[in-house]
Amino acid sequence: QVQLVQSGAEVKKPGASVKVSCKGSGYTFTGFYLHWVRQAPGQGLEWMGWINPDSDDTQVGENFQGRVTMTRDTSINTAYMEMTRLTSDDTAVYYCARVDLVVGWSFDAWGQGSLITVSS
Amino acid sequence: QSALTQPASVSGSPGQSITISCTGTSSDVGGYNYVSWYQQFPGKAPKLILYEVRNRPSGVPHRFSGSKSGNTASLTISGLQAEDEADYYCSSYTTSSSRVFGTGTKVTVL
Numbered sequence: 001q002v003q004l005v006q007s008g009a010e011v012k013k014p015g016a017s018v019k020v021s022c023k024g025s026g027y028t029f030t031g032f033y034l035h036w037v038r039q040a041p042g043q044g045l046e047w048m049g050w051i052n053p054d055s056d057d058t059q060v061g062e063n064f065q066g067r068v069t070m071t072r073d074t075s076i077n078t079a080y081m082e083m084t085r086l087t088s089d090d091t092a093v094y095y096c097a098r099v100d101l102v103v104g105w106s107f108d109a110w111g112q113g114s115l116i117t118v119s120s
Numbered sequence: 121q122s123a124l125t126q127p128a129s130v131s132g133s134p135g136q137s138i139t140i141s142c143t144g145t146s147s148d149v150g151g152y153n154y155v156s157w158y159q160q161f162p163g164k165a166p167k168l169i170l171y172e173v174r175n176r177p178s179g180v181p182h183r184f185s186g187s188k189s190g191n192t193a194s195l196t197i198s199g200l201q202a203e204d205e206a207d208y209y210c211s212s213y214t215t216s217s218s219r220v221f222g223t224g225t226k227v228t229v230l
Contacts, residue, residue, distance in 0.1 A: 045224070
């Protein structure tokens with residue numbers, strides 16, 4: 001079955017960087033775009049951007065441009081989201097989600113989430 | 121890109137029907153039929169329950185249905201059940217190939 005397994009929780013200091021991983025299994029990793037979505041405590045979902053694991057093309061949402069980089073390593077079926085210059089406002093659960101044309105480009109599979117806490 | 125607008129909360133008794141609206145613009149909801157809905161329980165990842173406005177993935181109960189008129193999409197839960205108590209989010213494809221989510225709606229079963 002399709003699975004996205006993310007890296008574990010991390011605590012970072014303000015100004016630091018974090019890199020979250022998302023390993024896909026049960027499907028052809030290069031055949032589906034992966035998106036990143038975050039959710040601050042008690043808040044809603046916020047779209048961050050996507051990566052095409054086949055071409056390495058990316059699109060980062062305007063709220064994150066200049067701070068977020070999305071990469072992938074096809075040899076280990078893993079995508080990464082790196083965020084720099086962290087502030088307390090970046091404390092959130094970060095999800096990766098697969099997009100499938102068969103279900104209208106919607107997010108049909110999600111990782112379990114990675115809690116990133118930014119605190120001094 | 122501003123978030124799509126949803127009511128903060130909706131409630132209903134078991135067996136009743138409720139509807140959650142999701143209002144955007146002609147650049148997102150109104151411009152594409154790529155509107156999807158997600159159900160999220162506390163501490164869990166979201167789950168896809170509707171795609172392309174009204175289509176249900178395999179395994180999603182028929183009591184979940186969707187529609188769209190202009191810049192507003194809607195999710196209806198018919199025959200509300202206790203297990204439907206959760207947060208619900210809409211999402212839309214937008215111009216420039218990005219995505220946007222709704223503000224989220226907490227559904228309470230009375």
